[in-house]
Amino acid sequence: MPERHVPDIVVARLPLYLRALSAIQREGLAFISSKELGERLSISPAQIRKDLSLFGDFGRQGKGYEVNALLARLRRILGVDREWLMVLVGAGHLGSAVANYTGFAQRGFRIAAVFDNDPQRIGVRLGEHVVRSADELDAFVRAHAIRLAMIAVPASAAQTVADQLVRAGVRGILNYAPVTLTVPPSVRVENIDPVLHLQHMTYYLSAEPEAAGTS
Amino acid sequence: MPERHVPDIVVARLPLYLRALSAIQREGLAFISSKELGERLSISPAQIRKDLSLFGDFGRQGKGYEVNALLARLRRILGVDREWLMVLVGAGHLGSAVANYTGFAQRGFRIAAVFDNDPQRIGVRLGEHVVRSADELDAFVRAHAIRLAMIAVPASAAQTVADQLVRAGVRGILNYAPVTLTVPPSVRVENIDPVLHLQHMTYYLSAEPEAAGTS
DNA sequence: TAGATTGTTAATCGATTAACAATC
């Protein structure tokens, strides 16, 4: 019932809670306290309680949160209590891996079709898909009212693909290409660039030349 | 010379600056202002100036930042002004895609070897690698003083692999498995779980039942 | 009941932004 302004940074943590709770459910635990959940996720118990309290009172004093109930509620909040259809654009090495990854369907994200503009790849079988021509992308997205897409094309082609997707009605893009996409404010983009993560880590692994001492 | 306490959130933005500046360099621009860089990245100019000023005075009033010089400096700050060797554990669909991705080597991250514990996969050619037995992992990491690793094994095996890597001396792990890893504080972990990003987006794409109006 | 843990408030902490003198 509450559902006040939910900061985006809180929304970003909810899937993490969901993932951890799924594991806890598989372990057969019926209740979990914010303390223990926090330990598993390296998040403070206070933060977990505060985040969850934005959406209602799920906990029970003295016991913690009922795992099944909280899982169901989080799925509902995140909108993953149903199946989502996605299109995948790009059938190279990365696109192939994405198409073959079973984790999407397991968690409710089904790839409805895979597209590429390379004649060499069109028609090729990819897991349970046959790669389609990018020419069919617009019609397919419209026909199936697809709202989610994944881009796994080279950086040079990513913006063009994004423009096509947006025009066809896509509202969320998971972008694997190492470029910042420009889209209208009504469209959400999330980026995955593994090199960015590696560079983040090397900062800490590189002994800074001047700053030898810690203090 | 300055190099005061650098917040981690600033460190996380530096690779983004680096990536954008590389593109700007390819376009042939010699100078870029914080205003224009900010527009490309959807980051405020003030934030860019503040972030960069933590590391010194790179800019020139009236002109902006010299692209080449800033690029070189950022590479040095992040520790990517040299090549890093990595090991990749897991040679399934995802591991194969990672092994074949040319973007790592292009940006200075070289995969030195690929490991798997499935006899079916050991010995198989993967891009320029031949998959090795996981039994050799520890010795290899030590022999080559490897500090970075990527985990692309099933969730159920990820923690065990992480433990092995840490014992062998790895200091940074890029984890593709959808689990939270537990490692000593001296080891850094970055996670990539595409489903988490999708769930983040579906929150906004799902019309909340009760919150029909915007206000 | 005694013990444990929630939900929430207030305090703290940290990050972002606005503004502007300095200066290329």
Add this chain to the structure above:
DNA sequence: TAGATTGTTAATCGATTAACAATC
């Protein structure tokens, strides 16, 4: 010079944490 943009300070904004009454 006039115009543009930096580096930096102070103000604002927002997020995290500590603490505790409420209560299962």
